[in-house]
Amino acid sequence: MPSLADQLAADIQAALAEAFSKGLIEGSAPESITLERPKNRDHGDYATSIALQLAKAAGKNPREIATILQGAIASIAGVAKVDIAGPGFINITLDRASQAELVRTILTNKYEYGRGLALAGVKINLEFISANPTGPLHLGHTRWAAVGDSLGRVLSAAGAQVTREFYINDRGRQMDLFGQSVQAAALGKPIPEDGYQGNYIADLAKEVVAANPAISTSEEFREAAYKVQLTQQQSVLETFHTVFDVWFSERSLHESGAVEHALEKLRQQGHVFEQDGAVWLRTTDFGDDKDRVILKEDGDLTYFASDTAYYINKRERGFDICIYMLGADHHGYIHRLKATAACAGDDANYNVEIMIGQLVKIMEGGEELKLSKRAGTIITLEELVEKVGVDAARYTLIRYPVNTPMVMDIDILRRNTNENPVYYVQYAHARIAAVLRNTAELGIKSDLGSFDPSQLSHDRENELLGALAEYPNVVASAAEFREPHRVARYLEELAGVYHGFYADCRVLPMGDEAIAPIHSARAALCAATMQVLANGLDLLGVSAPERM
Template identity: 75%
Template sequence: MSSSEISLSEQISAHIRGAILAAVDAGQLPKEISKEVPESISLERPKNRDHGDYATSIALQLAKPAGKNPRDVATILQSNLAVIPEIARVDIAGPGFLNITLNRASQAELVTTILKAQAKYGQSTGLAGVRINLEFISANPTGPLHLGHTRWAAVGDSLGRVLSAAGADVVREFYVNDRGNQMDLFGASLEAAALGKPIPEDGYQGQYIGDIAASLVAQDSKLTSMPEPQRVNEFRERGYAWQLGDQKRVLDNFGTHFDVWFSERSLHEGGSVDVAMVKLRKQGHVFEEDGATWLRTTDFGDDKDRVLTKANGDLTYFASDTAYYINKRGRGFDICIYMLGADHHGYVGRLKATAACAGDDPEYNIHVLIGQLVKIIEGGEEVKLSKRAGTIITLEELVEKVGVDAARYTLIRYPVDTPMILDVDVLKRNTNENPVYYVQYAHARIAGVLRNAQELKIPVGLDNFDPSQLTHDRENELLGALAEFPKIVAAAAEFREPHRVARYLEELAGVYHRFYSDCRVLPLGEEPVSALHSARANLCAATNQVIKNGLDLLGVSAPEKM
C-alpha cells in the first residue's frame, strides 16, 4: 500500500496544510498568508504525553502575517482539522500550539506497514540516482590502524549504509598513500630493524616495525643479504604489501569493507595527473611563478595559492590530491565525501577551491567531514598517542578489549565534530554499561517473546492483526517511536550523521522496555488466547524489525539471545 511511502505524520502534515488553505478559501484567514504557508508543515513529537501525539506551532507562525491573535488562528484550524478521520482530537494549548491526538487504530496500521516492508522499512528515495564516492580512513600503509582511524572505520562504514538506505549509489573508497618519502623511510626503517642497525633519524620507531621486519625475514631469509639498493627496495615493497594486507584483515574483522582500494601510484602511472593538469589549465586557473607551477585557489576563497609542480620538477602532494579529486569526478561520482581528521581541517578550503578550479560546484560536488580527535584515558591519565614513541592504541587492540559491537557502537553514537574521550578502564571493566547492550538486550528480549509466542501457538502475522486492539498508552508510545524511524534515517543521510540512528535506537529500546513492563504480551497461565495477544505479538515483531534495521545501519549485530 502507498502508506509505506507516505507516513502517517506526512499525511497529517498535508492535511494541516489543506486545512489552512481551506480556511483562506472560506475567508477565515486573509489571502495574503497563502504564500507564508510552508510546503510541509513541521510536526514534532511532544516530550509531554499530555500534548498529544503530534504538535505544531504553525498557528504561532501564521498569526503575524494573518494579523490575528495566535489562539484565534489555532481555533480556526482546529475546527478544520477535526473532520479528518485519522485525527481523534485537536487541542489548543499555551500561546497557540495545536496538539493533535491520532485515532489509535489508524496509528496501529503502522505495524502492517513495517511487517510488509521488513528490511526495507526505513529506506527512502531521497538520494535516489545520486552517485556518491565515500572516502574514509585512507591511512598510510606504513603502520597499523590506530584509534583515529577506528573512529572513521565505524562512522564511515555506517554512513555508507545510511546513504545507501536513502537510495544513493555509494562506493566506499580507501586511498592508499603508497608514494613519497614516507614509503622510503618505512623501507629504511624495516631494513634497519632487520639488520639490527639504529632506525634512521626520521624513521618509524614503533614496536611493530621490528615485528614486520622479522616476519619478512622469516618469509625470505635471503632478504638481509641482498645488495643495496635492491635490499631497501625489497623491504619497502614487501613491507607495504604486508601492512596493506594487515589493514585489510583488521578492517574485515571489524565489519568495514571497501569497494575500491585506490593506489596513489596508480594515479600517476595511469596518467590521471596529466589529465587533471590539462583540465585545470583549460579552466584557466594555472600559472607559473618562481619556477613552480601553481593553482590559483585564491580565486575561490583559499588563503593562498598552491603549488602543483615544484621548481625542481617534482609534483606536490597537493597535485596528487587534486588529480585524485578530478579522477573521482571522471569516474562519474556526483558527490565526493571526504572524512578527515581534525588535523587536516586546513585542507577543507583548498579542497573546495580545487573543485571550483575544476569547474565544479564546491557546495554540491564535494563534502568534507572533519572528525575531532579521540582521546584515550587509561588509569585516570590521558594516554598521549605518538607513533614515534610507539604509544599508539590500534584498532585491533580496542576490539580485543571491548569487542566489535561495543567499539563500533561507542564510536558511532557521538557526532564526529565532538572531541570524544574514551575511558578504556570503563570499557574494559564494565562492558555491559555500554548503551549498545541496552539496545541489543531489547532485541534479544523480543526475540525470546516471539519464540515463546510460537510455542504457545499464538496466531501471529498480518492475517491475525487487529489494529483496534492496540489502545494502551504504552502501545501508543511504541507506535509513535516506530513511526519516527524513516525520518531518522533520512535525516542521518542528509546531514551525514549516523549517530542519529544510534540515539534513536536507545530511545526506541527504552520505549519498548517500558511497554514490556506494563503490557503483558503472552497469555498468563490458562488464560485463553485473544486478539490482543496476537496484536501485541505483531507489535513486538514490528519493533524487532526496526531495531534490527537500525543496528544493521550501524554494522552492529542484533542478537537473538543474550
Template identity: 60%
Template sequence: MTPEQLSHVVRAALAAAVDAGEVDLPDGPPADVTIERPRNRDHGDYATNVAMQLAKKAGTNPRALAELLGARLREVAGIERVDVAGPGFLNITVSAAAQGELARSIVEAGAGYGHTATLRGVRINVEFISANPTGPLHLGHVRWAAVGDAIARVLEAAGAGVSREFYVNDRGVQMDHFGASIMARAHGTEVPENGYHGSYVTELAQAIVAERPEILELPHNEQLIAFREEGYRLQLSEQQRQLEEFRTRFDVWFSERSLHDSGQVEHGLDVLRKQGHLYEADGALWMRTTDVGDDKDRVLIKQDGSYTYFASDTAYYVDKRERGFDICVYLLGADHHGYIGRLKAMAACTGDDPEYNIEIPIGQLVKIVQDGQELRLSKRAGTMLTLGEVVDAAGVDALRYSLCRYPVDSPLTLDVAQITKQTSDNPVFYVQYAHARLSSIRRNAAELGIELGDLRPELLDHERESLLLAALGEFPRVVAMAAEQREPHRVARYLEDTASTFHKFYDVCRVLPMGDEPVSDAHRARLWLVEATRVVLANGLALLGVSAPERM
C-alpha cells in the same frame, strides 16, 4: 500513522483547499509539511505550524488558515481530534487504530523500515581513512573507521548512492624508507634511522623471504624495490583484514600512485587552467585560492618541478567529481583543521559550489583508558596503539557503538571497563539487552504456540503502548536527520530512548498470557508491537555496524 504519513495528509488537505478556492497559494502547497511531537501529550499526538508559515503568502491570518485546515483534517479517517492552539498551531490526535497500524507497517517492512527517499538521486563519496601502507592502522584511525562507516550506512538508508573510499598514501619517500626497513630486517641488520622499527617489520621480512627466498639474491636496488612492493602488498592486505573484522568495508581503495601514473594530476591542472585560477611565480605553479576565500595562494608545482601534496589533493577531487559524485565528504582528523579552507577554495577553483559539493568534518582525538591508565603505545608497532589492539581490548560492538554515540567534533575518552560492563548504565549493553529481551518474548510466544495472527490495532490504546508507537514512528525521521547532518550519534541516542520506552511499556503491559489464561486479541496486538520494536532496534544497531543479539 507515521509523521511522514500525516505530513502527506496535511499537504493533501492544503491542496484540496487550494483547488476549492478556499486558500490562495500562488506557488501551491509546500512539498513537505513539518510534523512534530508536542512535548506535552495533552496537546495531542502531533503538531504543525504550517498555517503560521503560509498565512502571509495566502493573504490571511494564521489562525483562520489553521481553522480551515482543521475542518478538513477532522474528516480524515484515522484522525480523532484537531485543535487550533495559540496563534495558529494545529494539534492533531490520531485514533488508536491508526496509531496501532504502525506496528503492522514496521513488521511488514522489516529491515527496510527507517529507510527514506530523502537523498534519492544524490551520489556521495565518503573518504574516511587515508593511511600509509607502511604499518598497522592505529588509534587515530579507529574513530573514523566506526563513524565514517556509520555515516555511509545512514546516507544509504536515506536513499543516497554511496561509495566508501580509502585513500592509500602509497607514493613518496616514506615508501622507500619502508622497503629499506624490511630489507634490513631480512638481512639481520639494523633498520635505518629514518625507517620503521616496529616488530611487524620483522614479521613482514620473514613472510616475504619465506614466500620469495630468491629475493635475497637480487641486486641491491632491485631488492629494495621488491621488498618495498611486497611489504606494501602484505601490509595493505593486513589493513583490509583488520577493517573487515571491525565491520568497516570500503568500495574503493584508491592509490595515490595511480593519480600520477594515469596522468590524472596533469588533467586536474588542466581543469584549473580552464577556470583561470593558475599562475606562475618564482619558478613555481600556483593556484590563486585567495580569489575564493583562502588565506593564501597554494603551490601546485614547486621550483624543482615536483608536485606538491595539494596538487594530488586537487587531482583526486577532480577525479571524484568526474566519476559522478555530487558530494565529496572528507573525514579528517583534528590536526587537519587548516585543510577546510584550502579544500573548499580548491573546489571553488574547479568551478564547484564549496558549500554543497565538498564537506570536511573534523574529528577530535580519542583516548582509551584501561585500569585507570591511558593506553598509548603499541607492543607490535612500537608507536601508537593499533586498531587491532583497541578492538582486542574493548570488542567490536562496544567500541563501534561508543565511538558513534558522540558528535565527532568533541574529544572523547573511553574507559574499557565502562563500555564493556554488562549493566544498564552502559548504553550499548542497555540497547542490546532490550533487543535480546524482545527476542526472548518472541521465542516464548512461539513455545506457547502464539503467532502474530490478525492485528487489531485499536486494542493498542494503553498510554504506554501509545508512547512506544510514537517512538517507533520517529525512527525514519531520525535516520533522515542523521543522514542530512552526517551525525550517526542521533541514531544511538534514539535507540537508548526507545529502549527505555520499551522497558517502561513492558513493566506495565503484559504481552503473554499467564497460566491457563486464554490467548486474546490484546495479547496478539502487543506481540505485534513487541516485534515492531525489535525490528526498529535491530535496524538502528545495523546502521551503527553493531550486532543485535537474540540472547545475552
C-alpha cells in the same frame, strides 16, 4: 507503503488546497507539510506550525488560519482530536487504532522500514581512513572505520548511491623511510632515526624475507612490505565490518597522467599561474588563506598536486558529492579542498564536504592508555577489538558526534550492565526475541493476520508507537546532517521506552488467564520494536543478538 506521518501530511495538504480553492485562505498552498512529534505527549501525537507559516502571506492571524483548518483536519480518517495551542500551533491526536497501524507498516516493510528516497539519484564518494600503508591501523583510524562505514549505510538508507573509498598514500618520502626501516630490521641494523620504530617493523621484515630470501634493496623491501601491510589493513577492516568498494592508489594518479590532466583543466579555468619558477593554483580567489604550489621550482610535484588530481578524478568518475573524512590535524584541508573545487568550476558548497574527526582517549583501570605510533606503543584497531569486541568498539565510536573528542572506558564496555550502551540496546533486542519465543510456545500469534490495532490503547503502548514512528525521521536527519550517532542515541531511547512498556504491559497471560486479542496485539508490537532495533543496529554495523 507511505508512513502514517506521510499519509497524515498528505491529507492535511489536501485540506489546505481545498481551503485555498474556496478562498478561505489567500495565497497558495505550500509544497509540503512538516509534522513534528511533540515531546509532551499531552500535546497530541503530531503538531504542525503551518498556520504560522501562512499567516503573513494570507494577511490573517495564525490562530484564525488554524481555526479554519481545524475542522478539515478533524474530519481526516483516524484523527481523534485537533487542538490549537499558543500563537497558532495545531496539535493532532490520532485514535489509538490508527496510531497502532504503524505496527502493520513496520512488519510489512521489515528491513525497508525507515529507508527513504531523500538522496535518490545522488552519487556520493565517501572517502575515509586513507591511512599510509606503513603500519597498523591505530585508534584514530578506528574511529573513522566505524563512523565512515556507518555513514555510508545511513546515506544508502536515504537513497544515495554510495561508493566507499580508501585513498592509499603509497607515494613519497614516508614510503621510502618505510622500506629503509624494514630493510634495516631484516639486516639487524639500527632503524633510521626518522624511520618507523614499532615492533611490527621487525615482524614485517621476517615475513618479507621468508617470502623472498634473496631480497636486498630498500626499494624491494618497500614494495614487499607495502603489499603485506596493505593486505593486513584490509583484513583487519573486514573483521571490523568495514568494507571498501574502491582502494585508490595515489601512485596511479601520477602513473596514469591524471595529475597533468588536472593541471590542464585548472589552467583552462584560469586559476593557474607561474611565479618564481613554480606553478601555482590561485586558491585565494575562493577563500583559501594562501595560494598553493602544484609544481615546485625544481620540477617536483607537491602533495597538493595529488590532492587536486584526486578530487578532479572523483568528479570525472561521476560523483555528485565528494565527502572527505579527515583527522583532527587536517583543519587546513577544509579551505584548500573547497577552493580546489571552486577552481575546477564546481559548487564548493555542494560538490565537496569535509568532516574533521576529533581524537579518542582510551581509559583502562582508571588510567589513559598513551598512543605513540613512531615509538611503537600504539593502540591498534586489532588490540581495541581484542579488549572489547567488534560490536562494543563500533557502537561506542559511532555514538558520539565526530567533531567532539571522546573517551572510551574499556572497563565499562566489558560490563553487561545498563551503563554499557551497546549492551543496553542489544539486550532490548534479545529480550524481545525471548518474549516472542515464549509467545510462540503458548500459541500466541504475533503475525498481522491476528493483529487488532484497536487493542493497543495503554499509554505505554502509545509511547512506544510514538518512538517507533520517529525512526524514519531519525535516519533521514542522520543522512542529511552526516551524523550516524543520531541512530545510536535513538536506539538507546527506544530501548528505554520498550523496557518501560514491558514493565507496565504484560505480553504473556498470567497463570490460568486465557489468551486474548490483547496478547497478540502486544506480541505484534514487540515484533515491530524488534524489527526497528535490528534495522538501526544494522545501520551501525552492529549485530542484533537474539540471545545474550
